[in-house]
Every structure is written in structure tokens, then in C-alpha cells.
Amino acid sequence: MEDIKVIRELREIIRILERKLGVIEDEIFCCGITMAQCHALVEIGRAKNISLNELACLLNLENSTMSRTVNNLVESGYVKREIDPVDRRYVAISLTERGISLFNSIEEGMNQYFNQVYSLIPEDKREQVIESLYLLVDAIKESESCK
Amino acid sequence: MEDIKVIRELREIIRILERKLGVIEDEIFCCGITMAQCHALVEIGRAKNISLNELACLLNLENSTMSRTVNNLVESGYVKREIDPVDRRYVAISLTERGISLFNSIEEGMNQYFNQVYSLIPEDKREQVIESLYLLVDAIKESESCK
């Protein structure tokens, strides 16, 4: 409860960062599909193979919402569904060729972008910035378990 | 183009941070209204008084979308519209009593939350974390002008 000023500063800079990151995602990378679909596509691509509930959980969405967004991705030919033969309740969601190709171009673009950002951080501060991001995420994680 | 590994690390940690921040916003603070409305309400509250296009620009939305979200906030009694008497093309958007009260409780909650997060950062690293966030935002800003 001490440094109210510093805490507002922290909040403010995180707010600005959040907005910037949103714009980056929005404007630079998700061409052709919606943001919701882009997020899903990237998570599917990273997981290679994922169930609907897992995906919904990752993206913090209802599974009904998730199911329909997956529908849209399937209709656009980026994603396919396959029933898990071991437990037929599960649907294995994965990328099609077309989906992989889009995923790769998003990944490529992202890496290029962050490469640029990284290079614009003063060289002697780069390590510190990454360490700090870890520290911040750790603090947030801890605060979850506190609550 | 050097440290590919470090760049992926940066990207990954930012990704995790983004997700965490999303959950915080979503689950902890925007009770009763939708996220879109919450974002708008907070921006209006911070600005005290703002035009539709400015608001749309802040939130990176089409002004048509913005107009309708403002509609919903007006219908719920959180926000009011007033025509600018100086230039009657402009609409001055501001919070009602009810809106101010919700805004304050969101602000309060946010400050409390970030207070907790701040306190969970090791004391000797707190300054560094804030500095690093500035450095990161600066790098992102610079990358915008580069492109």
C-alpha cells in the first residue's frame, strides 16, 4: 500500500503495452481471418493437435464459442476435426495444409517483428528486459494463487 | 537476425503476459458489462469527455462499431452523449453518475490488483521491471516508425 504513484505507473505502462500488443496482433498479423480465428489457429498450430475443451481453456472461452469458431476455421479450410478413436468423445483439432501455411507465415511475421523490437532495445538492457518480463509474469502467477 | 532463441523467448514471454493480462481484465474487473463496453467505459472515464472518433481511435475500432457500443452503454445508463455546441458535428461522450461509480470501482480494483502484483516482485527488482517495461514500449514505438 506504499508507493501509490509507482503502482499507477506500473499499471499505466502495462496498459500502454497491452494496447500496443493488441494493435500489433490486429494490424500486422491476422490478415484474412478474424482475430478470434487467428488466436485459435495459432494455438492449434502450436499444439499440433488439441481437443476442443483444451483449446477453449487456453483462449479463455466457452466451449460453445470455441466450437463455432472452429466451425468457421473448418469452413475456410484451415482446420480439420477428427474423432479420437481411443475416446470417441474427444475431437482432435488440427491444421490442414492451408492452415499450416498460414500458421507458418504468421509465425514468420511474428518472429521478424520481435526480432526488430529486440534490436531496438539498447543492447546492454536486453537481458534485463527479458528477465523483468519473467519477474512480472511470476508475480502475476503468484497473485493468482494468493487470491 | 542473431539470437533467434532469445527472440523466441521474448516473444513467448510476451505471449504469456498478454494472456495473463487478458484473463485479469476479463475475470477480475469487468463484472456486469462486456469487455468491449468495459474498455470503452474506462477510456471515457479517463478522458472525462471524448468524441466518438477519438474513442474509436483509442480502442482501434471502426467508428460504426464504437457508436453502437456507446449506444449499449447509454442504454445501460453508464454513459451520456451531448452535442458539442461549438461544432455540432461532434458528440461529447461522458460518464453518468452510474458510470462514474462503476469506473471508480474498476479503477480501485485495478490499483489494488497491481499493488499486489507489485509487492510480489522482489523488492530489489521492482525498479528494473518498470524501467524494462518502458524500454520495451519504446522499442515497439520505434518499430512503428521504422516500418
Place this chain on the structure above:
DNA sequence: TAAAATAGTTGTATATTGCAATTTATTTTT
């Protein structure tokens, strides 16, 4: 004063979202 520019709204179409109910499949209990 006529044309251009600006701010905002509305028409239209699609996507997102969440809650509740339902279907199908598996696991647990009796």
C-alpha cells in the same frame, strides 16, 4: 455560395459470445 471535408449514424451481413439444453461416449456405482 458550391464543393470538399469531417463527425457521426444507420443498413446490412457475419462473427463472437455465453448460457442452457442436448447428444454421444465413457466411467463409476450399485
Place this chain on the structure above:
DNA sequence: AAAAATAAATTGCAATATACAACTATTTTA
């Protein structure tokens, strides 16, 4: 083994969000 409970996913429904394009009202500018 049959019944009950649980689990994963989909579907019905209704509200909201979103963007593009067309439109209205107002102000600026040429």
C-alpha cells in the same frame, strides 16, 4: 452388467461486436 454419474462436444437461442458502405448533418475551403 445395468443404472447413474460424468465428460466432451454440439446446437438452440439471444445479445453483442464487428466492419464496410451508404447516408445525414455540419463545417470548412476554394
